[in-house]
């Protein structure tokens with residue numbers, strides 16, 4: 473959406489038609505705020521995490537935002553893309569002169585975390601999108617005093633661990649790196665670990681999660 477806004481600043485609606493295709497139901501939101509929403513430090517979520525909604529883009533920037541439109545393929549030489557309108561199931565085509573791809577990244581899934589497990593076992597969450605944040609919040613609300621394992625000790629894992637700890641869960645962070653947040657200098661990473669352990673979070677570094685156990689379709693351990 474930053475590319476769309478910037479393009480609009482450079483060329484007016486008479487000069488350039490801008491269409492933004494988004495497979496989800498939100499635009500321009502702060503994923504960075506998700507851990508703080510999970511930790512109840514941000515209230516009024518998800519609204520307060522959305523910087524600009526589709527209506528603002530349509531009315532203020534004359535950008536034709538189409539939600540629930542998932543791009544499935546494109547042909548650069550033909551200037552043609554295919555998409556699925558997930559709200560109606562319709563398969564659609566769209567012509568373009570210029571194409572900007574801003575589809576983001578996806579969390580790394582451990583090799584043992586298969587699609588079958590993802591479909592069949594509840595209680596395992598990712599924290600990338602607002603709907604995923606909402607799912608995690610719902611689960612936490614039903615688990616006062618429960619145990620949570622956070623897989624990954626980068627900044628997102630650390631923020632989510634802090635959020636779950638604030639919500640009263642017993643939290644363990646498992647990270648295969650020798651220290652938390654490999655982006656930090658080693659001496660600072662040690663300070664971070666000490667601070668987390670001091671509040672009662674268990675930190676297991678140099679440790680890879682190798683699987684999970686479940687009962688009655690819900691995760692029970694790893």
Ligand SMILES: Cc1cc2nc3c(=O)[nH]c(=O)nc-3n(C[C@H](O)[C@H](O)[C@H](O)COP(=O)(O)OP(=O)(O)OC[C@H]3O[C@@H](n4cnc5c(N)ncnc54)[C@H](O)[C@@H]3O)c2cc1C
Nearest residue numbers: 493494495496503504506541542543574575576577599600
């Ligand atoms: C929990 C968390 C905390 C973070 N904290 C920080 C922070 O503190 N500071 C910081 O700088 N960064 C932070 N980040 C990273 C930051 O959110 C990302 O770098 C940023 O969102 C990347 O923007 P993007 O537009 O490239 O991708 P995204 O924000 O992922 O947007 C890509 C969009 O493309 C859509 N899409 C994907 N495929 C298709 C398709 N085929 N058809 C149509 N639409 C599609 C997706 O639905 C998505 O809405 C955090 C991220 C997370 C998850």
